[in-house]
Amino acid sequence: MRLALFAFIGSLVLPAFANTNATLDGYTPQSSDAERALETKFRAMPSPEKQREYMKLLSARPHHVGSPYDKQNAEWLLARFKEWGFDAKIENFDVLFPTPNGNRVEMIEPKHFVAKLSEPPLAVDPTSSQRDEQLPAYNAYSIDGDVTGPLVYVNYGMPDDYKELERYGVSVKGAIVIARYGAGWRGIKPKVAAEHGALGCIIYSDPHDDGYAHGDVFPRGPFRPPEGIQRGSVMDTDYPGDPLTPGVAALPGAKRLSVAEAPTITKIPVLPMSYGDAEPLLAELRGRVVPPNWRGSLGITYRFGPGPAKVHLRVKSNWDQKRLYDVIAKIPGSELPDQWVIRGNHHDAWVNGAEDPISGLVAELEEARALGELLKQGWKPKRTIIYAAWDGEEPGLLGSTEWVEAHADELRQHAVAYLNSDSNARGYFGADGSHVLQKLINDVARDVPDPEKKMSVLDRARLREVDEAKTTESREEALKRGDLRIGALGDGSDYTAFINHIGIPAADLGFGGEASGGIYHSIYDDFYWYTHFGDPDFAYEKAESQVIGSTVLRLADAEVIPFDFVGFSEMMKKYASNVQELLENDQAEFRERNKELEEGVFDAVSDPTKPLNPPPAVKVPPHFNFAPLQNALDALSDSAEKLSKAWNKAESNGWSLPAASIARVNELLMQSGPALLDQAGLPHRPWFKNMIYAPGAYTGYEAKPLPGVLEALDRHDWAEAESQIPREADALMRETRIINQITAVLNAEPRPSSSR
């Protein structure tokens, strides 16, 4: 589901080099050496040739939820995990999964035109011709509908675009909107359109965003051809997973909503479209010309409408239940079997899905095969390792969400961390995740060589941050830093249920940035595309196995789980100051705008022949009481510093504490993720229980750290925003208390003698 070119959020800290002498975090000097040797052995094992074979096989036929090949892949995966020595099984869930059955878009005025809504096979690309097994292009969980209305172009169809429409005096009421893909998650587009009274929604891929503006189109180049269509889910963001079983697993006997009751199904019908189909529609729009940043790359004048293009849109689906096949494979822990390190990637695709998700899955498979090799050589992990291949990620994180909901109690008790991957391709290492994992991820990435450059994948990512810094100041700062700050997790892949619903620390890892293209969620995301444009040598597939597999090993074998609260505390301070800054900016901007309204600025600059409505006057937000959050942050950073000192002492003493103390420390560390939850959940989204990390309700992919305050600020609900400050402060105070307990355990022990 995740876009191949996810944004890399983060910046840098202190010159990075592999300090091969330092003791690994959470290890003794002895176990650290052993671990380094083990990881070195491990990193030599992943084979690009095998990854290529797996990809060829797994992407050989369309394998969406409910398809024969989806099941066949799951069974093949099960067999591999078993072959490699895992204790593996398939877990099934039965979920609502609509499939298209009579979709249609036609322009009925001023010309007649019927959209093709289909992608032609290409002679050079063998899998593109598997028409019988391909799911037609559609947006899953669009409501059925048959609507006719004038067309209105709404740019990316995000909330800010509607503010612009208001200034131009363009209403979408009773209209069908056409939005281009991009600038936010696709499900936001029909949601916001419906809120503004639109009857229906078309989403198309403008060549500006992933088509010929960027280079040659497929198959000559990697970019979206005129008939390429981006499929994808438009399920609303209240909760992921089966729309009929919110909060509980979609197992036999589960209480199920009716389709009509399911709140995550869209309010208006929505269909995706190619730019080949969209151009004739857009060319028949009149009305005002759009502002420059609304223009796409078609050779036309982009206009708002409404009309004269009048469009008939019909969306009709089979609303069947389909069976999911989650493959779950375990290596039991030899010493701490009740502490689970979980690693996953989905296996379902919209069509053949070589990049999304097979590129991530084959990296996972080579990790698993290598772990199997190590098992054969006598290694046993201290903790239990679980490798998962999820089904149903594309329609709405179905497989991972239902599995987490099915096993929530066990996971809260046993899960150490969840490591995710998804699409992977040539380029730069990037990571988003829980900030307790930030240091671990940096430490591992420092040990993995970049396949194209004589440096570690960490250094390359760091230097890219320098290159992309916007100001001389930030570039200088970035040059001085030695590690990569990871971004918070938003939405878009299978980590969501883990971190947002049950609070398990999670991270999403991968490479990208040198293999941009325009085949995302189309029939052309296939073996031909990937082996020509994605990662032809599978070099970054191997690097992906190396990074994530090493992270799994390091977590699984550590004496003490290597979470770092200093980095966590720093990032929390940063996020809190971002929130305060946002409020201050809103205050300044709205005060300023109201003054401009009084002075008549907007009237003065409105051309009478092309008038612009003034923006609405806005109540300036009040000052908030941030003290609870500030106090919590101070306590958190004090505690994190103290723990860091105690930790370093314990580590330099070889973790020579009584076994019960070590056990207690690990236990407390495992409580630190769930401590961020509040069972009442976020306002309007009770399924999302993490007070610190959440995706945006109106951005989708984008992370909204400290979401309670941030989201209410976005909605201009000042009272709600302020009311969330104490809840976030409480979450951080719970974390702080756990940190203090860990410190107390570490400090309670008498110092061991230096002769030890």
Add this chain to the structure above:
Amino acid sequence: MRLALFAFIGSLVLPAFANTNATLDGYTPQSSDAERALETKFRAMPSPEKQREYMKLLSARPHHVGSPYDKQNAEWLLARFKEWGFDAKIENFDVLFPTPNGNRVEMIEPKHFVAKLSEPPLAVDPTSSQRDEQLPAYNAYSIDGDVTGPLVYVNYGMPDDYKELERYGVSVKGAIVIARYGAGWRGIKPKVAAEHGALGCIIYSDPHDDGYAHGDVFPRGPFRPPEGIQRGSVMDTDYPGDPLTPGVAALPGAKRLSVAEAPTITKIPVLPMSYGDAEPLLAELRGRVVPPNWRGSLGITYRFGPGPAKVHLRVKSNWDQKRLYDVIAKIPGSELPDQWVIRGNHHDAWVNGAEDPISGLVAELEEARALGELLKQGWKPKRTIIYAAWDGEEPGLLGSTEWVEAHADELRQHAVAYLNSDSNARGYFGADGSHVLQKLINDVARDVPDPEKKMSVLDRARLREVDEAKTTESREEALKRGDLRIGALGDGSDYTAFINHIGIPAADLGFGGEASGGIYHSIYDDFYWYTHFGDPDFAYEKAESQVIGSTVLRLADAEVIPFDFVGFSEMMKKYASNVQELLENDQAEFRERNKELEEGVFDAVSDPTKPLNPPPAVKVPPHFNFAPLQNALDALSDSAEKLSKAWNKAESNGWSLPAASIARVNELLMQSGPALLDQAGLPHRPWFKNMIYAPGAYTGYEAKPLPGVLEALDRHDWAEAESQIPREADALMRETRIINQITAVLNAEPRPSSSR
């Protein structure tokens, strides 16, 4: 010549309202009341209907230099000025003016395609069919040439674009470059191309810049149709005027260079082109894909080349001398006939030129007719007023430059100020000019009502500055200010010789911003276009007459020439701090870049399949001795403040000084402009003698205040940059001494009694 939508540079100062009780600057309370009454009478006179008639007549046929209608218009203008009571005559100059004779562009590989290079007549537009009299689209003063080579796309073809080309490893050596119009003066494009080894240069109008991206194309809308071509001069920037007679008037007997010796003729052949002709060429470029900001709005992938498109370019001209017809009309001053207030606009066009220049000329004509009316009613100006209608502006400011060179000695002695206009259309008031005129321009603009809004043209311009301010901070500052800061003059119309060669304070005034279009320098800039899209009611034509005519009157009738040195001094400080900031930015940026080169940032982010060369290491500029300039600025502002006090006292005492003192003050004020000159001129451009004001040698239109330092900084010639500081300081010290002398004259007088 000037682009219709010239950039408005400036910002605001203190709430603006017409203080109708205050004494006008340079007037006594009595003469101030009389002047207000006169101006009120004057501002009722300009007639939109007459302006429309003039435009219809003057743009009825093509009237470029050397055409029959150019001469006919001059004679008609002469007759009008005479009819209105001016002492008018035509002054002739004989100048080099090449006209096309066998231009051709064809693609010879990989396909054959011959560019049309011609604009079709349109049925609705009567003058578009005057094929016999239209000058074909070409770039005047391109050297003759017949070259063949691979094509390279160079974006706007400005110096920074070549830095980008180097990073992509693309050379233009031996190639023909194709640049799009925009981002700087067109003459820079072949100049920089030649410096990089190109054989020839094509300049085309991308629809991104003034075509369908913005709206409907002509005749349905105002924007450039597929076959519309922008003609224009590409004469180099060493000096304007006749290329064969630098520094002297092109009169019989003048020493003339041969064409081969003329340094302002281009080094390589250059031709303009429509996007209809350019698209087939651009579509046949391969090589790397250009960066996003290089993309235009054609429905193609923009690539650098070189080739495979191979182009044959032939430019061939008749290198004839043509006669210029400058119309010079005078109203002799009744009291101070030796002090001349000069006002001008050109009358030649590239084709029919309704907007450029007739829209400015008809405003001037209605001012002249109104002055004639006032003369009939018994008014006589204190000072001499000269109205000029220049010929040959389009090819290179020929008529105004030759006239200034012919009359340089008289002008240095007699000219008070030069007020210019050029294209004019619906929208916002804007002014660039010498900053001693800033307050006067503000005062006049405060008295002229905007035709579309219930406010003065000044207030509307001010509020637009607020709207366009980029940050909340700058918006707040702009809201607090009450007047408009004017920009410095760059290049692009007939003020150049006045301000840059002989130091006469000058300003360029006009309206624009609500009538954007794409007919600039094409056959479609005609009466049909202007009356549909430019200013259909001629309301802003009337406003233009009101603003500029009032400024002429106020300068002509003042007791003391109303120059303001406080505003001048403020702007000089601003420009000086801009220069220092630029140096500091260069220092920080180059230091930073060198560090990044050492750290390997550019290697780390270079995709091996699409490598980017690192930018070159640069010597970090040293710190400069800015003290002479800083000392001069301090002295200047002290002196300006003292003069302001003395001036206000004198004014509040009704300028009751002896006649000789008033005469001396006026004389000194008239020396203040030429005091900024240094007869050695700017480095590499000795014709440009003003040390404070100049257009950029590599930007053309754009102003480069404090040009000696600024231009050398642009060229990274640090030694030359520093060497220019004392020359600029000296110019400001000469100005300061004049200011001090004026103050001394004003303060020398005993205070008149209050009973006076």
